Amino acid sequence: MSRNAEVASLLEEFADLLEAKDVEYKPRAYRRAAENIRGHPAAVEHLAVEGEDGVKEIDGVGDAIASKVVEYFETGGIEELDELRNDLPVDMAALTSVEGVGPKSVGTLYDALGITTLDELEEAAESGEIQDVEGFGETTEANIREGIAFAREAHERELLGEARPYGDRVREFLAGVDAAAEVELAGSIRRWRPTIGDVDVLVGSDDADAVVAAFANWDAADTVIEAGESKASLRVDDFRVDLRVVAENEFGAALQYFTGSKDHNVRLRNRAIDRDLKMNEYGIFDVSEVDDPDAGQRVGERVGGATEAEMYEALDLPWIPPELREDRGEVAAAADGALPELLETGDVRGDLHTHTEWSDGGNTIREMAEGAAAFGHDYLAITDHATGPGMVGGVGLSDADLREQIGEIRAVDDEVDIDLFAGVEANVGADGSISVADDVLETLDVVVASPHVSLDGDGTDRLVSAVEHPEVDVLGHPTGRLRNQRDGLDVDIDRLAEAAATEAVALEVNSDPRRLDIDGSLVKPAVEAGATIAIDTDAHQPGTLEYVRYGVHTARRGWTEADDVLNARDTDGVREFLGL
Ligand code: DGT
Ligand code: CA
Ligand code: CA
Ligand code: ZN
Secondary structure, X not given: OOHHHHHHHHHHHHHHHHHHOOOOOHXXXXXXXXXXXXXXXXXXXXXXXXXXXXXXXXOOOOHHHHHHHHHHHHHOOOHHHHHHHHHOOOOHHHHHXXXXXXXXXXXXXXXXXXXXXXXXXXXXXXXXXXXXOOOOHHHHHHHHHHHHHHHHHHOOOEEHHHHHHHXXXXXXXXXXXXXXXXXXXXXXXXXXXXXXXXXXXXXXXXXXXXXXXXHHOOOOOOEEEEEOOOEXXXXXXXXXXXXXXXXXXXXXXXXXXXXXXXXXXXXHHHHXXXXXXXEEOOEEEEOXXXXXXHHOOOOOEEEEOOOHHHHHHHOOOOOOOHHHOOOOOHHHHHHOOXXXXXXXXXXXXXXOOEOOOOOOOXXXXXHHHHXXXXXXXXXXXXXXXXXXXXXXXXXXXXXXXXXXXXHHHHHHHOOOOOEEEEEEEEEEOOOOOEOOOHHHHHHOOXXXXXXXXXXXXXXXXXXXXXHHOOOOOEEOOOOOOEOOOEOOOEOOHHHHHHHHHHXXXXXXXEOOOOOOEOOHHHHHHHHHOOOOEEXXXXXXXXXXXXXHHHHHHHHHHOOOEHHHEHHHOOHHHHHHHHXX
8 A cells, every 4th residue: 555545544534533523524624635645646755754835735735634644754643533543442444334324423323322343333233222323213223234244245355446456467567477478367357347356367387386486476465375386376455366377378278267257158168068179278179089078188189278269269259358258148149240349448538427626526627627638538527516415514516506617617628628518417316306407407518417315226217217307418327336335226227228218318337446337237238228328437536537447348348339338429429419
């Protein structure tokens, strides 16, 4: 963890503890500072050497926070934070990982029942003590009971957005090892699943010992879990990384096998059997002349296995991109020559859902615009939150604020090398209503409507109503799902996608790794029903515009082509879709 991230999480803990004690405004300032410090390109440790003025160079960091950062680097602690911790000795991170339990509830539950840990929270929820605490009630208690189960499971699988950078680092490291002839990620991380159990990496080499030895000595490794002749496992921060080393001429077979998914491989193996072929991690073999195909791993005449393409070719199939290997009809489509020509990250030309400091983002409109231009986008929509249910702490914009912001967006648009769209992220109420006045919506270029509250049960009617609103252009994170936290709304995707296609509303693939909503299993039917997809990052700072790759690969898991994607169009094409 870089020290910027370390300082950021301390400030976030500070914010949580202040909020738990009902302190107003300050928590938001601490969170904003934390976010900016985390995303700051220079090491805060170096800035702190120059004292408070150095640290104040970072946006959103004023005197009070700067002095705490300096104190931290000088003394290794922050006295005021320690005092807050003493006053409220709770496991804040664990407790707030429960859906519906925020820092304020943690404070209230500690005062009323002395709850400090997840176990204690569970006990209290199960014995019915929580419903009697002021402000809680039976429904909240039931929600907490359910949320605890989720929170306990949460850290068993890591978010793609957290795991993938480790995967990239592992691959880069191994690519620099002389004995490694070929290196590729495998398993769920190569298929870009939204959550990852462990990071699998495969090396083709004629010197497995040397590869395993280099891997086991990798600087980044915290622990070597095991190291054998041709495989090894490491722990790197929270991640388990599994390496397998195979012979170069069997690399393709192993890569195909260890990429999975299991269901995809079963489908292929059946196709192989129909053709008198035997496939496994060592190759693909013609066993038509063999009495007992199960007599060994490498029986029969080998027909391929050095490359993955050879494995598919032996089955009369074109190579199938890893994101499609989920047994959603890809083998049949490949056999029919009907695989999609998948969207690429480079096809995306802009972002239609981003935030600034006008609501809960960390940066100005201009900074976001310049960040998007530097990232290579042609256009950017600024879509700050409107007020409404689910917007805590007054972060959302009123209709009057929105009118004022449009003027500011137009002014910045005249000065930057990128086209700006003035937008809003409105809330979709439990009844499907949109939380911004129609005359304001009409003035905006783009209206993203997203559900933020009541994210239980069937949401189809509600989402269809939102889509049918004449001013809505994009349905943001449609199900409201949060990975490892809550499942979000159930949705009849065929009905929603048909409505979206008819109304010319794009369904969002939200690229934030915590969301990845809608995901591949929903994108595929949506695209088939003719709906347009928007790949948005929901960025709250310029640095997270690069999360777009997670959205793109998620859309690829749903068979998305560039033609299906609103923001793969040029500015004029987007303007046309938006009716501008
Ligand atoms: P994960 O790690 O839970 O996110 O998911 P995967 O898909 O990476 O699963 P993992 O790491 O257990 O194994 C990597 C791949 O290896 C998996 O996608 C398919 C293949 N594989 C592993 N074990 C078996 C097995 O027992 N049978 C078959 N057919 N394939 C397997
Ligand atoms: Ca894996
Ligand atoms: Ca594995
Ligand atoms: Zn948003």
